[in-house]
Amino acid sequence: MNGVRKVTEDLYWVGVNDKRIELFENIHPIPEGVSYNAYLLLDEKTVLFDTVDWSGCRVFLENIAAVLDGRKLDYLVVNHMEPDHAASLEEVLIRYPECKVISNEKAFMFMRQFGFDVDGREDTVKEGDTRCFGKHTVTFLMAQMVHWPEAMVTFDTTNGVLFSADAFGSFGSLDGRLFDDEVNFDRDWIDNARRYFTNIVGKYGPFVQQLLAKAKTAPIKMFCPLHGPVWRTNLGYYLDKHDKWSRYIPEENGVMIVYASMYGNTESAAQALAAQLCEKGVTNVRVYDVSKTHVSYLVAEAFKYSHIVLASVTYNLNIYPVMEDFLHHLKVLNLSKRVFGIIENGSWAIKSGSLMEQYIDENLKDCRILNARMTINSSANRSNASELDALSDAIVKSVAIEEKAFEQRVIDDAAFAEEEARKAAFKKLSAKERMALMREKHRQEKGEA
Ligand SMILES: Cc1cc2nc3c(=O)[nH]c(=O)nc-3n(C[C@H](O)[C@H](O)[C@H](O)COP(=O)(O)O)c2cc1C
Numbered sequence: 001m002n003g004v005r006k007v008t009e010d011l012y013w014v015g016v017n018d019k020r021i022e023l024f025e026n027i028h029p030i031p032e033g034v035s036y037n038a039y040l041l042l043d044e045k046t047v048l049f050d051t052v053d054w055s056g057c058r059v060f061l062e063n064i065a066a067v068l069d070g071r072k073l074d075y076l077v078v079n080h081m082e083p084d085h086a087a088s089l090e091e092v093l094i095r096y097p098e099c100k101v102i103s104n105e106k107a108f109m110f111m112r113q114f115g116f117d118v119d120g121r122e123d124t125v126k127e128g129d130t131r132c133f134g135k136h137t138v139t140f141l142m143a144q145m146v147h148w149p150e151a152m153v154t155f156d157t158t159n160g161v162l163f164s165a166d167a168f169g170s171f172g173s174l175d176g177r178l179f180d181d182e183v184n185f186d187r188d189w190i191d192n193a194r195r196y197f198t199n200i201v202g203k204y205g206p207f208v209q210q211l212l213a214k215a216k217t218a219p220i221k222m223f224c225p226l227h228g229p230v231w232r233t234n235l236g237y238y239l240d241k242h243d244k245w246s247r248y249i250p251e252e253n254g255v256m257i258v259y260a261s262m263y264g265n266t267e268s269a270a271q272a273l274a275a276q277l278c279e280k281g282v283t284n285v286r287v288y289d290v291s292k293t294h295v296s297y298l299v300a301e302a303f304k305y306s307h308i309v310l311a312s313v314t315y316n317l318n319i320y321p322v323m324e325d326f327l328h329h330l331k332v333l334n335l336s337k338r339v340f341g342i343i344e345n346g347s348w349a350i351k352s353g354s355l356m357e358q359y360i361d362e363n364l365k366d367c368r369i370l371n372a373r374m375t376i377n378s379s380a381n382r383s384n385a386s387e388l389d390a391l392s393d394a395i396v397k398s399v400a401i402e403e404k405a406f407e408q409r410v411i412d413d414a415a416f417a418e419e420e421a422r423k424a425a426f427k428k429l430s431a432k433e434r435m436a437l438m439r440e441k442h443r444q445e446k447g448e449a
Contacts (some may be wrong), residue, residue, distance in 0.1 A: 003059070005178045007039060007222075007230060008159055010135075014040045015064035017173040024171065028199055028296040032192060033173030036060075036084055037226050039163065040067045041156075041362040044134025045074040047100075049163045051088035051227060057248030060088055061095065072096060075123075075133070077166040080151045081110040085226050090116045091418040102131060104142065106150035130157075138281060141214050143167060145207035147200055150394055153211070170228030170236060171196045176300065181233040190241075195300040197245050202303065202333040208246035212239065219414075219427060221443050248264030248336045250306035251400045254284030255395060259311035259343070260291065260320035265379045266345045269388065272313045273343070273378075276392040280288070282399050290322045290392050295329050302330055304309065306402050307339045307395055310356050314346035319355050336365035341391055345376040370394040 005013040019033035034051035038060065042181045046068060052060045066074070079087060090112070093099055103111075111118050123252075125131070125140045136158040143151045147166045154163040170193035177183050185193075201208060223231040223238070231238055244251055255277060259270035267289065272283050286305070288298060290312075302308055302426035312323040319327070340360055344353030353373050360367050372390040380388075426434065 001059075002063045003113065003176070004063050004067055005176075005387035006180070007138075007224065008161065010042045011159075011161065011224075012040045012042070012063075012067045013178055013230070014038050014067055015174075016052050016053055016059045017175060018053065018065070019173050021055070023175070025200075028171075028195070029294050030171045032171065034171050034227055035174040037224065037228075037230075038085075039224055040064060041136060042067065042071070042132065043136045044394070046071050047075040047077060047133050047136075048073055048092065049077045049224070050079055050085045050165075051076070051092055053084040053089035057088040057091055062093065064092070073099045075099065075131075075271065076101050077138075077154055077163070078107050078111070079163055080148065080226060081107045081114070081155055082148055082166070083114065086111070086114070086116075089118075093118070093121065102140075104140070104150060104152055107152070110148075111148055125152075130350060141211075142213045143207070145204040146211050147204060154374055155218050155220070160219050162220045164220070164223045164224050164225045166226055167202060167208065168228075168231060169193075169196055169221040169225040172228055174229065178230050180229045180231045180234065180238070182337075183229055185229065185237075187233075189229065191300065193238075193241070194228065194245070194251075194304060195417070197242065198300045198303040198333065199296045200337075202299070205246040205334060208242060212243060212246065215239070218277065231376070245303055248303070248334065248337070251304050251408045252284060252306065253399055254286070254305045255282060255286065255307040255309060255313065255399070256301050256342075257287045257309040258290050258306040258323070258326065259287070260313055260323040261289070261345075262312070265376060266311050266313050266343065269343050269345070269374060269376055269380055269384070270309070272388055273311075273341075273374075274311060276388060277395060280392055280396045282396050284290055290320070290326055295326055298326050299329050299333060299335075302335055305338075306406075307341065307399060309343065309391075309395070310354040311343035312345070312356060314344065314350050314352040317349060317351050319352050319359070323352075323356075324359075325362075327356065331359075331363040334365070336367060338364070338367050339395075339402070340367060340368065340369045341395055342371070343374040345378070347378045350375060350377065356361055368398075370398065 007013050015037035017035045024030045039049040041047040076099050100123050101118050103122050127142045130139050136156050139155045142152050143153045151165050153165050172192040257270045259267050261267035274287050277285050312320045353388045372394040374387040374391050
């Protein structure tokens with residue numbers, strides 16, 4: 001039974017949903033599943049954009065057959081060779097013996113490494129190359145390290161559809177709904193999207209920025225990613241999120257408190273800090289037990305908030321191992337530009353605070369550590385009360401300073417959105433209207449002068 005959706009008049013979603021998978025990349029829990037998107041264009045030639053994970057191959061083949069309705073498949077464009085998208089490639093080639101594969105040199109190298117036989121069927125493209133399939137002409141743009149080195153995106157210059165590979169993707173099974181305007185993204189999807197981006201592509205922020213710069217030069221009307229909803233309405237919203245995530249700019253001025261505690265004393269201090277921050281007016285606070293929260297969720301929250309408090313026991317003269325693992329993830333994913341607060345605990349040789357500070361200093365760029373450290377000797381005593389007060393004061397002060405940066409960013413974002421809207425409106429005008437508008441602008445400028 002096929003579950004195809006129509007994307008445009010001649011483009012179809014032929015992907016599959018996977019609700020059985022527990023761990024994405026066998027590491028990140030995905031309780032809401034994931035979709036492997038693939039798209040099929042019916043032009044004078046028929047063109048399939050990417051395939052799906054092996055687990056969904058059967059349904060995927062049914063979807064393709066239903067859309068082709070007896071036609072042969074002429075081309076398969078491989079934008080990304082990662083097996084969750086390319087595993088079904090060979091099965092497609094076996095079923096459609098005349099199908100040619102369009103991709104780049106590095107992707108063909110990966111195909112051979114993964115054991116796919118594409119000999120004699122390759123059509124190798126590079127940056128800026130185009131292919132015409134009848135009505136539709138596409139351009140290929142390399143998207144190196146978003147999120148593998150061979151990744152590319154394909155832009156359909158005829159209708160503004162960008163096949164964006166892993167860019168603009170999200171965890172979460174689609175379950176029938178396909179477009180951003182068919183879901184409540186800000187309520188139901190954004191956490192999945194952030195967790196997907198930060199854990200999967202977070203490390204490659206500068207490469208994402210390169211792709212965003214290319215995207216700005218193309219009149220994109222739709223993002224067709226390889227996971228999650230297709231964007232046809234509120235593209236600016238999602239672009240802005242990716243811009244922030246890939247520049248490591250926090251989305252929210254708030255405080256994430258992560259604690260590592262065995263007997264509850266460090267936990268109690270973390271909760272006391274949260275309560276005190278709220279008493280002092282900073283209510284955008286989230287508290288996490290590092291041992292009970294999968295690190296992928298912690299990473300996503302670290303990308304979201306401006307302030308991070310690390311509260312850890314000392315364990316064999318080290319940072320608590322699970323907290324150390326969290327810090328390792330932040331390092332690997334290049335998290336930067338955060339303000340940190342520290343709470344440490346120990347019963348005979350307290351080391352965790354200094355070690356966490358050292359880790360941040362040595363591994364996380366452009367981060368600031370607040371001086372007001374709280375040191376607990378087994379359980380909090382009277383002197384800890386003043387330390388807690390000093391730490392919460394320092395955070396409140398820093399949040400207030402950050403607020404100004406956030407306000408400025410909101411103004412900059414609004415100005416940017418206005419300029420983008422103006423450019424988009426200008427593009428829609430006829431040549432005559434454009435000339436009239438430019439003449440009017442020129443007249444106004446001369447008048448003002
Ligand atoms: C395996 C293990 C190793 C520990 N290593 C140290 C240590 O090296 N230095 C120290 O001061 N305390 C060490 N402790 C003690 C705890 O850090 C300390 O009791 C702390 O107060 C526990 O805080 P909690 O109540 O939040 O769990 C260790 C405890 C355990 C179980």
